[in-house]
Amino acid sequence: MATIEDVAKLAGLSRTTVSRVINDQPYVTEEKKQRIIQAMNDLGYVPNSSARRLRSQRTETIAVLLPRITNPFFGNLIESMEEKASEWGYQVIVCQTHDSEKKEMDYLQLLKTKQVDGVIMASIINNWDDVEPYLESGPIVVCNEYMEGTPVPTVHMDHKKASYEATLHLMEQGCNHIAYVSGGPNSHLTSQRRKGFEEALKDKGTTKIEDLNIDWALDVKDGQKVFHFIKENHPYIDGVFTGSDEVAAGIIYEASQNDWEIPHDLAVVGFDNQMISLLMVPSVTTVEQPVKQMANKAVEILLQQLLHPGTHYPREYVFDHELLIRNSTKRRKLSVH
């Protein structure tokens, strides 16, 4: 493998001059520059990235922590982040924590070992106290998930507001017994959703409104189980708020298999506006998050911190959701405005 030294020798110049050419620095005669470029081509020279990193103490790489990439929400998030980062010449390392506290900590080590310059946490399950020390090694931005009292910039949607609105919608459609279905590890985000749900019940609800709480539903299969659980144990339930389009899809799928009519027998709300929510029969009412915008903002803030250290940024960037009303909840005829 050719090194900068080889190039220098072949071009009859010094390493310094070659380095200047590599890094596009001034003070090199055009003629010598050409000679060097020629030599680089002849040797198939490429700068060694480890050496550069060691010398410059920068990797031009950021890590994004998320639970799993097969979840389309995170898939889309990372795609946008990568696009944005590469505009600035930064690479992205995808770190799937699989909801493991240990893996999360392991990946944060990338910061300490200088394998990445900064980290975006799209999920966070350890206590902030355990994460905070890593800030010494580089900037961290939280995106999607959020925690109170953290000193780092946080980019997220108002999940409480979103679930409030979705729940209200269910009630407006005449649902009187709404189940709350969630899953995955507890986090601030999920608890905010829960709060929005409860507030909506309280604000609009009569004492008659009942509430079934399921906290183990994550995917389509779980959704199917949820349906049977409702059917067998809580058949009076007439509306479901879920934190995931996949769970919603599972419920709806199984409901049709069992001749329940959606939304008449059961109205269902999903979350994330994944493709599946549009394709289901009936299509699924869901909450759309501005994924791309959040991704861009998170990357932007992180890179700004890397490029202009010391600058201060607002701690919170809150984005708006959009409730997409589809057939899985349309129990009432639309009234004319």
Next chain:
Amino acid sequence: MATIEDVAKLAGLSRTTVSRVINDQPYVTEEKKQRIIQAMNDLGYVPNSSARRLRSQRTETIAVLLPRITNPFFGNLIESMEEKASEWGYQVIVCQTHDSEKKEMDYLQLLKTKQVDGVIMASIINNWDDVEPYLESGPIVVCNEYMEGTPVPTVHMDHKKASYEATLHLMEQGCNHIAYVSGGPNSHLTSQRRKGFEEALKDKGTTKIEDLNIDWALDVKDGQKVFHFIKENHPYIDGVFTGSDEVAAGIIYEASQNDWEIPHDLAVVGFDNQMISLLMVPSVTTVEQPVKQMANKAVEILLQQLLHPGTHYPREYVFDHELLIRNSTKRRKLSVH
């Protein structure tokens, strides 16, 4: 940031000895070892990864090239690969080429610049001649996609056989006018699928069988367009072979919106057995690939090459598909065997 030197000083020993402890080498008294570990903890020392890489010429990282991670097939593939790689202490870098020849080449540079030790290509759109030179910098394994005449190990399914079988199935269900719908860049894989399709027509077909070819369908939206194209221009078509569950879903979705009955008016076959193919109404007949097994095998071969250079491996590992027959093609009553 503490360095090995700091640890050595604090422990009153030399860098060498500290390095031995870090790398679990013999010839260190238990007592000194403890002293060093103590010192490392006190200082919060972590070895600098760039320095290690520079010195050892190994990164313990591999790159996986694929078109886009939002495609569930590749999402699952990468997930399994990462799992397998991490068992061996290797990291995975996800490289989305977005079907760009340039990006593919850019990512291959990771090999040259020593940012990764090896590469798995889950897609390949440049000519092999352009890729081959990179072999000098490290091993490459091709997975999913495949090319004839390459000297590297290749892990894949027999797409020709799969599409042959799927097409045969359509004909057995009484389809006489089958459209072939594909999309994305041409590759050996897609041409194999095409061949299987054609062979099935030839083997079983009468001269009456017609064939509509569409090569621009990639996602759900395209599938919707395909439906309208068929409806308006080729209404006699009664069967569709698609290379993607998403396209199939789009066709089916739009068909129901237009009161076509699936599979009676149009039988549809998808590919990949994605969740959506099961949830659609009707459920979609599809081809399942043994993603996990292929992923594991590809990683295994690559790591073996890294750990035991020079060993030779079979050039090809071919896995079997499974045709999952669902409602989108069941035009005939099942006969009793």
Next chain:
DNA sequence: TTGTAGGCGTTATCAA
């Protein structure tokens, strides 16, 4: 405008 020389943090070689 060009070159010299030192060091980034590790690990490998060799000597003690």
Next chain:
DNA sequence: TTGATAACGCCTACAA
């Protein structure tokens, strides 16, 4: 069993 020393390949004061 331990330590001194020389790389790994690059960048950057500083000197010329």
